[in-house]
Amino acid sequence: MTYSKGVFYTISRVILLLLINVFSSVVSTTLFAWILNLIIPSFGENSFRERLFSSGIWSVLAWCVIIVILVVLFYSDGKRHSAYGEFEGYMIFIVSVFMFAVYVIPIFFMDNARDNALLAFEGFYFPCKWLLTAFNGDYVTAVMVGIIPPIVLAAASYCIAHVVYVKHYPSLDPIIQNPNYQIDEETDDAEEADNTENNDEK
Numbered sequence: 001m002t003y004s005k006g007v008f009y010t011i012s013r014v015i016l017l018l019l020i021n022v023f024s025s026v027v028s029t030t031l032f033a034w035i036l037n038l039i040i041p042s043f044g045e046n047s048f049r050e051r052l053f054s055s056g057i058w059s060v061l062a063w064c065v066i067i068v069i070l071v072v073l074f075y076s077d078g079k080r081h082s083a084y085g086e087f088e089g090y091m092i093f094i095v096s097v098f099m100f101a102v103y104v105i106p107i108f109f110m111d112n113a114r115d116n117a118l119l120a121f122e123g124f125y126f127p128c129k130w131l132l133t134a135f136n137g138d139y140v141t142a143v144m145v146g147i148i149p150p151i152v153l154a155a156a157s158y159c160i161a162h163v164v165y166v167k168h169y170p171s172l173d174p175i176i177q178n179p180n181y182q183i184d185e186e187t188d189d190a191e192e193a194d195n196t197e198n199n200d201e202k
Helices: 003-039 046-054 057-083 089-112 115-124 126-135 139-168 181-201
Strands: none
Touching: 003 057, 003 089, 003 115, 003 126, 057 126, 057 139, 089 115, 089 139, 115 126, 126 139
């Protein structure tokens, strides 16, 4: 993958993470609530609704939606990149770091937010809200811990997609494409070792 493609891929996946985060918050509090209202008529009662909201179930659902979408997205990316011979593990590591940084950095400004800005922060980080009780209301820790599993699982799904694709299409494996692949590497290592010894003797 070229440098320009790598930059574009990184930026696009960071933006998608932010959009998926907002989408998951909206879906969890509207679509799921509507479905529950159809399945459970008593859901319309205030006591039942308040009980569900207070339990943080909507936040957990939003968090799960993020995981599902990211895993599917990155699995598709891994499959496509493997097909075009563009699989690069280190690039996914860089993408993961940027996704984590862009998602987490704004939370450090939440303490200075007031009124509408504070509501915007709470709404944006709604998928991680269910972790607040575990961290005594510390939004920074909750957000940092909450976003790690989705990103890690997404990166893992990318790598799994590559393994699965190569297993189905072994001709893409560099060792099969070049039978001397390992031999060449061993020869190069041996030559480097000999050169090092010769230099030491000199």
